[in-house]
Amino acid sequence: MSLLRFSVQQWCHWSVDSSSGNGLTEPPLPQVPAMQRRRMTSLGKAAMHVAFGIEHAHPDIPLVFASRHGDLSRSISLLEELASGTPVSPTQFGLSVHNSIGALHGILTGHTGPYTAIAAGEETAEQAFHEACGLLDDGAKAVRVVYYDAPPPSPYDCFGLSPTTLHAWACLVQQADKGPAIHLTHGPLEEPPSPDSLAGFFAGNTSRLIRHAGHRAWIWQRHA
Amino acid sequence: MQTLQLEIKQLLINALNLEDITPDEIDPQTPLFGEGLGLDSIDALELGLALQKRYGVSLSPDAAETRDHFSSIAKLAEFVSHARKI
Numbered sequence: 001m002s003l004l005r006f007s008v009q010q011w012c013h014w015s016v017d018s019s020s021g022n023g024l025t026e027p028p029l030p031q032v033p034a035m036q037r038r039r040m041t042s043l044g045k046a047a048m049h050v051a052f053g054i055e056h057a058h059p060d061i062p063l064v065f066a067s068r069h070g071d072l073s074r075s076i077s078l079l080e081e082l083a084s085g086t087p088v089s090p091t092q093f094g095l096s097v098h099n100s101i102g103a104l105h106g107i108l109t110g111h112t113g114p115y116t117a118i119a120a121g122e123e124t125a126e127q128a129f130h131e132a133c134g135l136l137d138d139g140a141k142a143v144r145v146v147y148y149d150a151p152p153p154s155p156y157d158c159f160g161l162s163p164t165t166l167h168a169w170a171c172l173v174q175q176a177d178k179g180p181a182i183h184l185t186h187g188p189l190e191e192p193p194s195p196d197s198l199a200g201f202f203a204g205n206t207s208r209l210i211r212h213a214g215h216r217a218w219i220w221q222r223h224a
Numbered sequence: 225m226q227t228l229q230l231e232i233k234q235l236l237i238n239a240l241n242l243e244d245i246t247p248d249e250i251d252p253q254t255p256l257f258g259e260g261l262g263l264d265s266i267d268a269l270e271l272g273l274a275l276q277k278r279y280g281v282s283l284s285p286d287a288a289e290t291r292d293h294f295s296s297i298a299k300l301a302e303f304v305s306h307a308r309k310i
Contacts, residue, residue, distance in 0.1 A: 038240070089270060091266055
């Protein structure tokens, strides 16, 4: 049983659902030049949008980019091209790696601090906070966590994997004594999962959230 | 040759996702890379692939003349008109 303690200061969220009233399938991204924006997927734009939404006096604090599936549509189109004997697109190849969105963010912002890109199945968000807390223990003043994910495209859409809509969020993570503390721990699957999402927890809808992943339950608890 | 130039401009716009640009806005003499249109090395590879698929032309990335062929739309059209197999 592990227990993480940290505080979350800023919170930025974007989803197709919350923007559907405006008819938007991706966020506008005026910070990125059109010549760079043209190569980004809707998921990449959503991730970049929320990453730009978190500010800190030290712009080179570490970044943790986390996504369960990442830009999977790129890998699928590469595999389809290979299967049909067509030469693969250099652009898709170059941007299909899991850290490409984080790397592009680094190029665009001139960020020279550490950044990492992780994927950990259903518990990707929880592992992102483990990574962030590790960086804080190593002496980072604060860490930006950027989470982004979209439903897996065809032919993987038949597996019913989460999430059901494209969404992204980002936050500023600091040591627990810097603000209201959040405790993150895991245990057996005794209690049912919460109906609310992690985005709802960070938005302040609930002070306790349970997420099931495989054989364990992750328990998020906010302390006043 | 003007028809071929227009065709290559459209191919360039589609292959490189230059959504904000129309064929009229690309001067056939304007440099494609660096200053000018502002394309980069990934674009060069992507454009080479698109030309190969569309016209069956093969381009060696190391050859000095490839740099010349890629210098503008006019040069590309001239090269394609001679080397095309499709």
